Amino acid sequence: MTSLPAESVLPAEFADLEPYADWCLEFERERYAKRLSSSMDEMQAFYDAAFPRLEDAMAHIDRYDLHELPDDATHLLWLCYSLVNVSFPIEVWRQPFVPDSGAARMDVVVEPAV
Amino acid sequence: MPHFAKPAEGSWTEHHPELGTAPVSYEDSISPEYFERERSAIFARSWLNVGRIEQLPRLGSYFTREIEAARTSVIIVRAADGVRAFHNICRHRGNKLVWQDYPGEETAGTCRQFTCKYHGWRYALEGDLTFVQQEGEFFDLDKADYGLAPVRVDTWEGFIFVNLDTTDDTPLRDYLGELGKGLEGYPFGEMTQIYKYRAEVGSNWKLFIDAFTEFYHAPVLHARQAVSEESAKLQGYGYEALAYELDGPHGMVSSWGGMSPPKDLNMVKPIERVLHSGLFGPWEAPIDIELPPGVNPARAKQWGTDSFLFFPNFMILIWKPNWYLTYHYWPTAYNKHIFEGTLYFVPPRTARDRLAQELAAVTFKEYALQDGNTLEATQVMLESRAVTQFPLGDQEILLRQLHHTTHEWVDGYEKAH
Numbered sequence: 001m002t003s004l005p006a007e008s009v010l011p012a013e014f015a016d017l018e019p020y021a022d023w024c025l026e027f028e029r030e031r032y033a034k035r036l037s038s039s040m041d042e043m044q045a046f047y048d049a050a051f052p053r054l055e056d057a058m059a060h061i062d063r064y065d066l067h068e069l070p071d072d073a074t075h076l077l078w079l080c081y082s083l084v085n086v087s088f089p090i091e092v093w094r095q096p097f098v099p100d101s102g103a104a105r106m107d108v109v110v111e112p113a114v
Numbered sequence: 115m116p117h118f119a120k121p122a123e124g125s126w127t128e129h130h131p132e133l134g135t136a137p138v139s140y141e142d143s144i145s146p147e148y149f150e151r152e153r154s155a156i157f158a159r160s161w162l163n164v165g166r167i168e169q170l171p172r173l174g175s176y177f178t179r180e181i182e183a184a185r186t187s188v189i190i191v192r193a194a195d196g197v198r199a200f201h202n203i204c205r206h207r208g209n210k211l212v213w214q215d216y217p218g219e220e221t222a223g224t225c226r227q228f229t230c231k232y233h234g235w236r237y238a239l240e241g242d243l244t245f246v247q248q249e250g251e252f253f254d255l256d257k258a259d260y261g262l263a264p265v266r267v268d269t270w271e272g273f274i275f276v277n278l279d280t281t282d283d284t285p286l287r288d289y290l291g292e293l294g295k296g297l298e299g300y301p302f303g304e305m306t307q308i309y310k311y312r313a314e315v316g317s318n319w320k321l322f323i324d325a326f327t328e329f330y331h332a333p334v335l336h337a338r339q340a341v342s343e344e345s346a347k348l349q350g351y352g353y354e355a356l357a358y359e360l361d362g363p364h365g366m367v368s369s370w371g372g373m374s375p376p377k378d379l380n381m382v383k384p385i386e387r388v389l390h391s392g393l394f395g396p397w398e399a400p401i402d403i404e405l406p407p408g409v410n411p412a413r414a415k416q417w418g419t420d421s422f423l424f425f426p427n428f429m430i431l432i433w434k435p436n437w438y439l440t441y442h443y444w445p446t447a448y449n450k451h452i453f454e455g456t457l458y459f460v461p462p463r464t465a466r467d468r469l470a471q472e473l474a475a476v477t478f479k480e481y482a483l484q485d486g487n488t489l490e491a492t493q494v495m496l497e498s499r500a501v502t503q504f505p506l507g508d509q510e511i512l513l514r515q516l517h518h519t520t521h522e523w524v525d526g527y528e529k530a531h
Contacts, residue, residue, distance in 0.1 A: 054388050061465035077465060084472050087385040088480050098480050104487040106479055110310035110456070114468065
């Protein structure tokens with residue numbers, strides 16, 4: 001049986017980012033966990049695809065009221081949050097986790113709804 | 115030759131002769147016995163910040179705070195007559211009154227009254243015992259004698275403080291002194307977009323405060339967070355504060371820095387260039403603020419951030435692009451504490467605002483993880499007692515003050531009791 005293509009989660013003009021839709025994660029805890037469990041190659045591919053679209057993404061989302069976003073724009077915003085998170089491994093650390101942070105953990109206990 | 119003027123004595127430290135300039139011991143941070151003394155001498159008798167007024171938006175809003183260092187849990191609630199605080203204990207058999215699922219975890223919500231899970235005794239938001247299950251079974255029980263045990267509570271600039279000492283009557287504003295007064299009028303209440311982080315840190319509470327009241331470490335420990343040319347330049351400069359102010363048990367350091375916007379965009383990471391944000395926060399301030407006199411006291415052009423420590427365990431950091439940060443350090447053992455870092459921004463209007471704040475928050479966590487782990491390494495080695503005396507530089511004056519104040523409070527309390 002042939003599986004149907006997954007329904008698109010991002011606005012049509014961001015179809016090029018659909019392969020990275022698994023980075024559309026609402027909560028920091030999920031984004032950080034995905035970062036730690038991803039390889040550098042996976043994050044580099046995501047970063048290389050999403051970083052050049054960041055300006056466009058902000059322009060797209062800002063066509064709406066930030067507190068009344070349609071679902072696809074909300075997903076795009078979540079993807080941008082993930083891009084911010086992986087910018088550290090890609091641009092700075094060259095590894096998924098913070099160097100010298102060992103077993104230290106820091107959990108988000110309150111984060112904005114939007 | 116210093117870049118910024120120091121007091122006439124030649125150094126910030128010598129301006130406060132009571133602090134001395136000799137090497138110090140951190141025995142106060144590695145001794146289980148000393149922590150037991152701090153519990154009664156400090157945490158059971160000082161004003162402790164437990165939250166913000168925005169956490170109690172309406173009648174019946176409440177939250178609990180575990181204050182392990184004073185071996186208690188406190189309920190803070192908005193009652194009909196204002197904010198009230200009580201020990202979180204039922205007067206009947208001593209059950210913890212307010213908790214959800216896990217008795218040791220903090221909780222928050224809204225209610226019309228507090229009902230004990232154990233035998234259903236009920237208390238009004240003002241603390242009065244209003245209902246006793248099968249009241250007729252008790253002997254001469256006058257409900258008026260069994261209200262919740264009150265805790266002193268007061269607010270300052272929207273910050274809620276409690277004081278567990280029933281014998282002291284120092285008003286909160288007097289306690290916060292001139293440093294507190296100098297912050298009055300800052301629009302804390304407009305910054306309601308919140309990120310709060312929590313970490314269990316394997317070090318004494320004072321050692322983490324030490325890490326956050328000096329920036330001498332910043333160009334070295336965090337070197338890799340800047341692009342390499344920038345990092346080399348920062349290490350070459352080293353670090354000098356614009357000003358230090360010490361006021362009773364409290365202290366502050368005023369710092370240069372920040373990039374809003376940076377002179378050379380190549381100094382910052384690619385994502386910072388797009389989002390116009392970084393460790394010092396979004397480059398563009400969201401609102402205009404006339405800074406109160408206590409902020410940037412040197413009125414320096416290069417000003418970037420001020421860090422205030424209100425003894426014992428509460429810090430406020432005010433950043434040039436109009437946002438602020440609080441730190442709390444809640445000791446749980448001589449070598450452990452819970453660290454909370456909370457970022458407060460003006461609510462974003464656009465995706466661009468929102469993502470600039472997200473980058474500031476993510477950057478904060480990356481730095482704090484480095485700081486926290488370094489502290490565990492310090493704790494372990496101090497406990498080896500292989501070395502027992504350590505020098506402190508002039509840019510570490512607030513560390514000298516914190517340990518000095520701690521000793522003053524512990525010795526003073528023990529002399530009086």
